[in-house]
Amino acid sequence: MAAIEREVFADPWSANDFQECVAGGVLFSVATDGAVVGGYVVAHHAADEGEILNLGVAPGHRRRGIGRALVRHVLGELARCTVKVAFLEVRESNTAARRLYESLGFVGVGRRPRYYRRPVEDAVILRVTLAQVAYL
Numbered sequence: 001m002a003a004i005e006r007e008v009f010a011d012p013w014s015a016n017d018f019q020e021c022v023a024g025g026v027l028f029s030v031a032t033d034g035a036v037v038g039g040y041v042v043a044h045h046a047a048d049e050g051e052i053l054n055l056g057v058a059p060g061h062r063r064r065g066i067g068r069a070l071v072r073h074v075l076g077e078l079a080r081c082t083v084k085v086a087f088l089e090v091r092e093s094n095t096a097a098r099r100l101y102e103s104l105g106f107v108g109v110g111r112r113p114r115y116y117r118r119p120v121e122d123a124v125i126l127r128v129t130l131a132q133v134a135y136l
């Protein structure tokens, strides 16, 4: 996963970041193709709110529905943890991810100016109300 991060993000999570997340008890799911990791999603929750912290699909595995399957899966897990609403941040220019999230019912609810580094860019905050999505 850290290798995919380095390939995909300008400001990637390290292997240690993933290990700390796992040790901290976050929700963590991996899509595999045989022994190969094709993608992953990381989320956490507190009370009735959840947040998707990370999502990545290896470039060679994209446009096969893995990203959508991972997000649907983790939203289902959050719903089972009695989460009512889930949030995430995404780069404003990240059309692929924004289309994916919007196709799953996420809507824009805010913006964090200059939130990302390398390059500096605003984050758009998206939210989905789990009771309002029919696919869970």
Ligand SMILES: CC(C)(COP(=O)(O)OP(=O)(O)OC[C@H]1O[C@@H](n2cnc3c(N)ncnc32)[C@H](O)[C@@H]1OP(=O)(O)O)[C@@H](O)C(=O)NCCC(=O)NCCS
Pocket: 008, 054, 055, 056, 057, 058, 061, 062, 063, 064, 065, 066, 067, 068, 069, 088, 089, 090, 091, 094, 095, 096, 097, 099, 100, 101, 103
């Ligand atoms: C965003 C990402 C996770 C999508 O993964 P994926 O497995 O290719 O996505 P899916 O095949 O499930 O596609 C689901 C939908 O997302 C949208 N989408 C995905 N890639 C797209 C692209 N390159 N351009 C436009 N829309 C795209 C489409 O609406 C697509 O539905 P469709 O195939 O029916 O048209 C992947 O491109 C990725 O890892 N990007 C880099 C990391 C990243 O941006 N993570 C999110 C950070 S918030």
